[in-house]
Each structure stands twice: as C-alpha cells, then as structure tokens.
Amino acid sequence: MGHGLSALSGAIRAMAVGLVLLSGAATALAEEISYFSIGTAGVGGTYFPLAGTIANAISNPPGSRVCEEGGSCGVPGLVAVAQSSHGSVSNVSGIISGGLSSGFSQSDVAYWAYSGTGTFEGQEPMRDLRVIAALYPEHVHLIASKASGIASVTDLKGKRVSLDKTDSGTYPDAVLVLEAFGLSKDDITVEHLAPEDAAEALRNDQVDALFFVSGYPARAITELAGTAEIVLVPITGPEVDGMLREHSFFTRDEIPDGAYPDMAGVGTVAVGAQWLTRLDVDEDLIYQITRALWNPATRKLLDVGHAKGAAVTSETALNGIAIPLHPGAEKYYREAGMIR
Structure with missing residues (x-):
C-alpha cells in the first residue's frame, strides 16, 4: 500500500512538473509571437486581398518550416493580419493613434496627412508617418x-x-x-x-x-x-x-x-498606393518586414494572389514617395543598392 501511495505521489509530482513545463513552453511561445496589423479598406477593393497576401508573406509564427525548406520566409515570431477599414484617411489616422501598426494609403492622402494640407487642411500635420514601400497605381x-x-x-x-x-x-x-x-x-x-x-x-x-x-x-x-x-x-x-x-x-x-x-x-x-507605418515602430522590425516583402519567395505569392500583386515590384518600391521612408525600410533599400 505504501509503495502504491509513493508511486501515485511520484506520478502526481511528475504530472505537476509536466504541467509547469507545458505552461512555461506556452508562455515562451506567447512571448515569441508579436502581431502586426495592416489597415486596408473594404473587403470588395484591392487593399484587403493584397494585404492578406503580404501579411502571409511577412508572417513566420513559431513552428513554421524554415524558408530554405519551402516554409515561411517572413519575420521570425511575427503574425501579420489584414484589417478592413474605411480606407486611406481612416488608415493614416489609425497609424498615428496607434490603433494600427501599419496601413495602405493613396500617395495623395499620405502627403496631405503628413503636411496638414488638402483634405487635412487645418489639422495637426502627421509628421510621424513613414513609408515602407510604394506598391502599385490605383485608378479612379x-x-x-x-x-x-x-x-x-x-x-x-x-x-x-x-x-x-x-x-x-x-x-x-x-x-x-x-x-x-x-x-x-x-x-x-x-x-x-x-x-x-x-x-x-x-x-x-x-x-x-x-x-x-x-x-x-x-x-x-x-x-x-x-x-x-x-x-x-x-x-x-x-x-x-x-x-x-x-x-x-x-x-x-x-x-x-x-x-x-x-x-x-x-x-x-x-x-499611387503606398504602405505606411509610424516612426516609432521598431527599426529592426521594419527592416526585417521590408526584407521579407522583397524576398523572392514573396514574389511567388504576389504573382498568384490578387491580379494587382504582379504590379508590386521592388523596381517601383520608391516611386512617387513624397514623405520620408521609415529608417528600417531605408536601411534595407540602402543595403540593396536602391538608394545611393
């Protein structure tokens, strides 16, 4: 009987240790994941499906297969999500307020928001807006x-x-x-x-x-x-x-x-459609996101996703930009020889 109780006690201790280890692993896993939102527009436009493709490309949650073996080539530990919104004006406001990590915007809206002109006349200029990349032309x-x-x-x-x-x-x-x-x-x-x-x-x-x-x-x-x-x-x-x-x-x-x-x-x-973020978003994170965006593996995803994905190219990544690049994106473009 004593042996039975001893064995039972040992089993309970082992289970407790196992639960602690599992709990620790779950906590570590939670700590490893960071989330990054991309503000888009309504689901019937181009921003939402394209942002979904880009979110997929830059994400690399724990447990993903490594890039070299055909797995994710995104940022380790990052989970990016496309978030529907009313569009460009809503997105730049959401970025500045901290409600969005990033978002898509028309080039004109980005410039007006940054400079406090146009549709933002009389408002405080959004001087912390920064560009990750120019994406493609948007037609009226x-x-x-x-x-x-x-x-x-x-x-x-x-x-x-x-x-x-x-x-x-x-x-x-x-x-x-x-x-x-x-x-x-x-x-x-x-x-x-x-x-x-x-x-x-x-x-x-x-x-x-x-x-x-x-x-x-x-x-x-x-x-x-x-x-x-x-x-x-x-x-x-x-x-x-x-x-x-x-x-x-x-x-x-x-x-x-x-x-x-x-x-x-x-x-x-x-x-032009542009991908924007905020100046205080971590420089290394935006550097890694920019590098993931222009990874050859992302090219394959863009080409088979929304029809506009084919127009998103590194050759046009700096076209029509009238506000500053994020330092992390700028670091990538300099290393890639795209800025001299």
Whole structure:
C-alpha cells in the first residue's frame, strides 16, 4: 500500500512538473509571437486581398518550416493580419493613434496627412508617418448604370452619385475630379456609401453612379458587372490637364478593355498606393518586414494572389514617395543598392 501511495505521489509530482513545463513552453511561445496589423479598406477593393497576401508573406509564427525548406520566409515570431477599414484617411489616422501598426494609403492622402494640407487642411500635420514601400497605381473608377445615360463627368450634374465614405481615400479625389470638370457637390445628390454598399445601391437603382479609387480589378466592381448593366465613364479631356498641373500626385492612366467582364476600358487618372507605418515602430522590425516583402519567395505569392500583386515590384518600391521612408525600410533599400 505504501509503495502504491509513493508511486501515485511520484506520478502526481511528475504530472505537476509536466504541467509547469507545458505552461512555461506556452508562455515562451506567447512571448515569441508579436502581431502586426495592416489597415486596408473594404473587403470588395484591392487593399484587403493584397494585404492578406503580404501579411502571409511577412508572417513566420513559431513552428513554421524554415524558408530554405519551402516554409515561411517572413519575420521570425511575427503574425501579420489584414484589417478592413474605411480606407486611406481612416488608415493614416489609425497609424498615428496607434490603433494600427501599419496601413495602405493613396500617395495623395499620405502627403496631405503628413503636411496638414488638402483634405487635412487645418489639422495637426502627421509628421510621424513613414513609408515602407510604394506598391502599385490605383485608378479612379467612375461607374454608372447604362440606364442613367452618363457618358462623361459633366453628365453627373443632377444625378445621384456615391463619393464613398468621407474618411476614405476615394472621397477627396472624387471631389477634385468634380471640381476639375466645373461641378461641386451641390450639383449632384451626394451619397456616402462604402464601395460594396454603393455597388448594391447602383444595382438597385438607388444611385446613378459611384466613384471608387482602387487597383483593377476590384471585386466589388467585378461582381456588380456580372449582375447589372454598367459602364466605365472616362475621366479625360482638357479638364484633366489643369488637374494634373495643380495636383502632381495624379497621373494619366487607363483601365483596359476586359479589366471587368464585358466592359470597354477608359482613360482615367491614377494615384499611387503606398504602405505606411509610424516612426516609432521598431527599426529592426521594419527592416526585417521590408526584407521579407522583397524576398523572392514573396514574389511567388504576389504573382498568384490578387491580379494587382504582379504590379508590386521592388523596381517601383520608391516611386512617387513624397514623405520620408521609415529608417528600417531605408536601411534595407540602402543595403540593396536602391538608394545611393
């Protein structure tokens, strides 16, 4: 009987030690993991799926297979997540407030936020915003129902038009486009709908047109094209000349034929999409994230993910940047010979 109790006591002690060891291992595991959020926009745009691909590429949680054996080539211990939001304006505010580790933004919104100009006129400049990389061009989509008869920007007069949420990147650009063509918000019936909601409203004849700044193909527009009679409206003409002179972040570009099912392409204007963070985010972390972003293994993920992934290249990583690079990103680009 004594031996039985002794054995039982020993087993209990062994179990206790095992639990302590497991607890310690779990604590160590928890300590090894750090989280890094990427603010995007609505799930129907390009930011969200592309950020998901990039988050996957830069993540490398404990227990992952090593890069050399076909496993993760991300930052050891990092778990990155794409987080939906209202878009660029919402993201820069979230980055500065600390609610987001990083986020995607249009180049114009990034510059306005940093300098306290444009849509941020009268606000405290967000001087701690920093760039990780330029990503790809984003096109101003102006979508109208065929039934509306809208064939140009000036045809929007008197129509019901969604300009997106006021804290999106689309909203300030839509206002600039209207102004370039001699229109103001007073000339239209304004709706402030997120892209997915705007697409649904257009499908149900509750709006005549919508603006959406996104890399093509944007899922919300692709799905709308499959269920409604819609057209892409060109943003072209002499009015655009003045717009480009006044706002150098815009470039002429086009949405090609077939970017959306059975839709003819149009000339339009574009801005750059950029990945931003905050100056006080650890320099070594951003260095490692930047290195992981441009790892050849990430190239494979980008090329098979969202169609816009192919446009995200190291060759264009520094294009159109009007605010400072994060020191960690700058260190990587200098080592890579991309900055001299």
